[in-house]
Amino acid sequence: MKNLKSIALALVVVLSTLSVTAQAKKVDASNSSINWVGKKVTGQHNGTVNLKSGTLVFKGKKLRGGTFVVDMTSLTATDLQGEYQGKLNGHLKSEDFFGTEKFPTATLVFKKIAVKAPNVYTVTGDLTIKGITNPITFDLATTKNTAATTFKVDRTKYGIKYNSASIFSSIGDKAISDDFELAVALKF
Numbered sequence: 001m002k003n004l005k006s007i008a009l010a011l012v013v014v015l016s017t018l019s020v021t022a023q024a025k026k027v028d029a030s031n032s033s034i035n036w037v038g039k040k041v042t043g044q045h046n047g048t049v050n051l052k053s054g055t056l057v058f059k060g061k062k063l064r065g066g067t068f069v070v071d072m073t074s075l076t077a078t079d080l081q082g083e084y085q086g087k088l089n090g091h092l093k094s095e096d097f098f099g100t101e102k103f104p105t106a107t108l109v110f111k112k113i114a115v116k117a118p119n120v121y122t123v124t125g126d127l128t129i130k131g132i133t134n135p136i137t138f139d140l141a142t143t144k145n146t147a148a149t150t151f152k153v154d155r156t157k158y159g160i161k162y163n164s165a166s167i168f169s170s171i172g173d174k175a176i177s178d179d180f181e182l183a184v185a186l187k188f
Contacts, residue, residue: 022058025055025188026053026055027051027056027186027188032051032184033184034051034182035048035182035183036049036181036183037180037183038177039176040163040176041174041175045077045080047075047076047078048076049072049074050074051069052069052071053068054069054186055067062115063142065110066108066109066123066125067107067109068108068109069106070106072098072100072103072129073100075092075093075098075100077089077092096162097155097160098129099130102130103129106129108125108126108127108128108136109125109126112125116139119142120141122138122140123137123138123139124136125137127153129155129160132157134158136151136153138150146188147185148183148186149183149184150182152181155178165178
């Protein structure tokens with residue numbers, strides 16, 4: 001009986017040293033970036049939007065989770081200046097697009113993570129824009145202090161239908177692509 005207790009105690013000690021506690025790494029929002037590109041028949045616009053907060057969760061060196069909040073009120077075009085920039089920014093923040101007065105933030109919560117290659121993960125998460133949540137999948141590359149990804153978002157899945165050729169077939173050269181691209185660079 002004494003040997004059985006000793007073996008059980010040794011097993012508990014070994015297992016507890018083998019298990020690695022999950023570590024949440026807070027993203028440095030002020031040194032991280034989110035760049036966007038929106039395309040239309042006659043060209044494209046690009047700009048930035050600020051990360052409000054974010055956390056990546058690692059267990060050992062492996063990514064296990066993540067949550068992010070984006071400040072949609074910071075949305076700005078960087079390819080224009082002056083009056084035209086102000087007009088585009090205002091339109092993007094209006095109900096035609098992101099409705100930032102009513103929906104000042106967007107969120108992303110990681111739901112499933114698979115290892116694709118060393119330090120590269122395929123992430124499936126819930127993306128919420130304008131109060132509408134849809135799943136999204138993308139690859140995320142990590143280093144000790146950074147993470148980066150580029151992916152496309154179909155705006156029509158979030159109720160953003162303005163000048164969408166897939167919804168308004170006769171829109172012609174006023175059509176705006178349903179997808180916009182995000183390039184995200186995180187530092188933590």
